[in-house]
Amino acid sequence: MTTHLSRGAKFAQRTARLRASTIREMLKVTQQPDIISFGGGLPAPELFPxxxxxxxxxxxxxxxxxxxxxxxxxxxxxxxxxxxxxxxxxxxxxxxxxxxxxxxxxxxxxxxxxxxxxxxxxxxxxxxxxxxxxxxxxxxxxxxxxxxxxxxxxxxxxxxxxxxxxxxxxxxxxxxxxxxxxxxxxxxxxxxxxxxxxxxxxxxxxxxxxxxxxxxxxxxxxxxxxxxxxxxxxxxxxxxxxxxxxxxxxxxxxxxxxxxxxxxxxxxxxxxxxxxxxxxxxxxxxxxxxKAAAFEAHVAEIVTTYRRRRDVMVDALREHMPAGVHYNRPSGGMFLWATIDGVDTAELLKISAEQKVVFVPGVSFYPERDVHDGMRLNFSNAGEEKIREGIGRLGAAVRAFKS
Ligand SMILES: Cc1ncc(COP(=O)(O)O)c(C=O)c1O
Missing domain, CATH: 3.40.640.10 (Type I PLP-dependent aspartate aminotransferase-like (Major domain))
Known part of the structure; x- marks a missing residue:
């Protein structure tokens, strides 16, 4: 094989910081039917026109x-x-x-x-x-x-x-x-x-x-x-x-x-x-x-469905989370944010995945990856029953983790 003195590195320097997205990786796991995922940022598929x-x-x-x-x-x-x-x-x-x-x-x-x-x-x-x-x-x-x-x-x-x-x-x-x-x-x-x-x-x-x-x-x-x-x-x-x-x-x-x-x-x-x-x-x-009227009706249906799912998730969090878990109630969108005092949520994810519920650990969203107590919970993708069930499992995982 001929070698060239001036040959550069295999990959361009700009690839050095590219890392697998936690979310895309998690989506692979969540293909299993019994997993409840609050991880991906997926819209509700049943609402696709x-x-x-x-x-x-x-x-x-x-x-x-x-x-x-x-x-x-x-x-x-x-x-x-x-x-x-x-x-x-x-x-x-x-x-x-x-x-x-x-x-x-x-x-x-x-x-x-x-x-x-x-x-x-x-x-x-x-x-x-x-x-x-x-x-x-x-x-x-x-x-x-x-x-x-x-x-x-x-x-x-x-x-x-x-x-x-x-x-x-x-x-x-x-x-x-x-x-x-x-x-x-x-x-x-x-x-x-x-x-x-x-x-x-x-x-x-x-x-x-x-x-x-x-x-x-x-x-x-x-x-x-x-x-x-x-x-x-x-x-x-x-x-x-x-x-x-x-x-x-x-x-x-x-x-x-x-x-x-x-x-x-x-x-x-x-x-x-x-x-x-x-x-x-x-x-x-x-x-x-x-087809403006149909399109506006479709957006309104998405909003109504996600509002209900947000409410179900917030109610379930209130019911199932132990002290030290804080969460917000966003007035729109697809995510809510929770923090757990003193808990590294990437570690918690390992336990919660065993309980068949997943979320995205907050650390992924900090450019310096230096804050560990957050978690992103998606409420648009799973139906109301699954949200209740999933938050129940997550509550159990948090208790197990803290004990
Ligand atoms: C803040 C933000 N920007 C951009 C995107 C990418 O959206 P898309 O490429 O589907 O338009 C997303 C998707 O979740 C997002 O949350």
């Missing part, structure tokens, strides 16, 4: 034919870009021209593309503490470092953000924030903090990446303004998705970007990644959401 999607597929083939099977522009089909601009105006009071919308292959791809165009190795990303594991995975691939800002029940704490920005070296590339029913905590950034955060970022000229997959899943109270809706000199990249209001398997999501240089760079980066999001799924998605 399967028949309607089948009808829309036939209609798309009849009306668009070959066009739906052809390559399309990288930015997305015009019908989808217009629909997204309209929806953001109606729901978020955020005004966008359709040309400022990019259709992406799941909002996860949007995060990857943002990393691709903004992050050099060693760059800082400011984020909540804890934050979405998938964002850490996306930015890890670009060798990012993280500045996690103190976060409480009302979201990121503005004066802590300011303090971090004053001292950060190198100055961070952007703030990554999930203002509504955050993953993993279910927390929502309070109304009065929203404009404050936008103004701080504007003052420091720090772009904001506003990731909003759960905003439409509100159980009570009224919608809060999106960060993207405040007029600002600063750059806000808004990320939305069809995954939680239709189906994640469609992989149809969107970025809204007013800064045209940023928009064009993302489009160029996407060309190198996948040329475009699938034309066929975009046409089917668009056909489905265009």
């Amino acid at each position: 399967t028949r309607e999607i089948a009808e829309c597929t036939t209609e798309v083939m009849e009306s668009y034919g070959a066009a739906a099977l052809q390559y399309g522009v990288t930015e997305g089909i015009p019908e989808m870009r217009s629909w997204v601009a309209q929806r953001l105006a109606n729901r978020l009071h955020a005004v966008y021209d359709p040309s400022e919308i990019l259709i992406v292959n799941g909002s996860q791809q949007g995060l990857d593309l943002i990393g691709k165009i903004l992050l050099d190795p060693g760059d800082h990303v400011v984020c909540e503490h804890p934050t979405y594991l998938g964002a850490i995975q996306a930015f890890d691939a670009y060798q990012a470092r993280y500045l996690a800002v103190e976060t409480d029940e009302d979201g990121i704490v503005p004066h802590s953000l300011e303090r971090v920005l004053k001292t950060a070296d190198p100055f961070p590339k952007f703030l990554y924030i999930i203002p509504n029913f955050q993953n993993p905590t279910g927390r929502t950034l309070s109304a009065d903090r929203r404009e404050t955060i936008v103004r701080i970022c504007e003052r420091f000229d720090l772009p904001i990446v506003e990731d909003d997959p759960y905003g439409e899943l509100r159980f009570e109270g009224s919608d809060l303004r999106s960060l993207a809706s405040f007029p600002t000199e600063g750059c806000v990249i808004y990320s939305g998705t069809g995954s939680k209001i239709m189906a994640p398997g469609m992989r149809v999501a969107w970025l809204a970007v007013r800064d045209h240089d940023v928009r064009d760079k993302i489009a160029l980066a996407k060309q190198g990644t996948d040329l475009q999001t699938g034309s066929l799924t975009q046409y089917i998605f668009h056909r489905y959401v265009s």
Whole structure:
């Protein structure tokens, strides 16, 4: 075998920090039928509009034919870009021209593309503490470092953000924030903090990446303004998705970007990644959401079902958890957050898996993996009976662990 003196390492340096996602690994275990999983972030499959999607597929083939099977522009089909601009105006009071919308292959791809165009190795990303594991995975691939800002029940704490920005070296590339029913905590950034955060970022000229997959899943109270809706000199990249209001398997999501240089760079980066999001799924998605009354009824059904499941889970936690377990009651989304005094929940998971119930240990959501007492509980996927049963098993596991 010939050797070359200049041969490099087998893998690129950027792969060094890639690690298996605890959640994806856990999904393998949860395929067993007797396991109750509060682990994955899965929507309720029985609510997927399967028949309607089948009808829309036939209609798309009849009306668009070959066009739906052809390559399309990288930015997305015009019908989808217009629909997204309209929806953001109606729901978020955020005004966008359709040309400022990019259709992406799941909002996860949007995060990857943002990393691709903004992050050099060693760059800082400011984020909540804890934050979405998938964002850490996306930015890890670009060798990012993280500045996690103190976060409480009302979201990121503005004066802590300011303090971090004053001292950060190198100055961070952007703030990554999930203002509504955050993953993993279910927390929502309070109304009065929203404009404050936008103004701080504007003052420091720090772009904001506003990731909003759960905003439409509100159980009570009224919608809060999106960060993207405040007029600002600063750059806000808004990320939305069809995954939680239709189906994640469609992989149809969107970025809204007013800064045209940023928009064009993302489009160029996407060309190198996948040329475009699938034309066929975009046409089917668009056909489905265009039947507006049925679509709104579907979103309302998801909200009603998840609200009930959240209530069942909170009631069951109240009934089954011993002292020292604390949990919140999010007003939307798919997750609630619990902490257990003095318990490493990754260790607890080993016991609870034996009792056939699983969750995601909170440590996965801290970029430095330095906080161990949290757990993320998903309430959207399992039915009410399973939630009751699963929380009962989890309560038993916590008692067994503590004894
Ligand atoms: C905060 C957050 N961002 C992005 C995603 C990715 O969503 P998708 O790629 O399905 O649009 C998720 C999925 O759970 C999420 O929780």
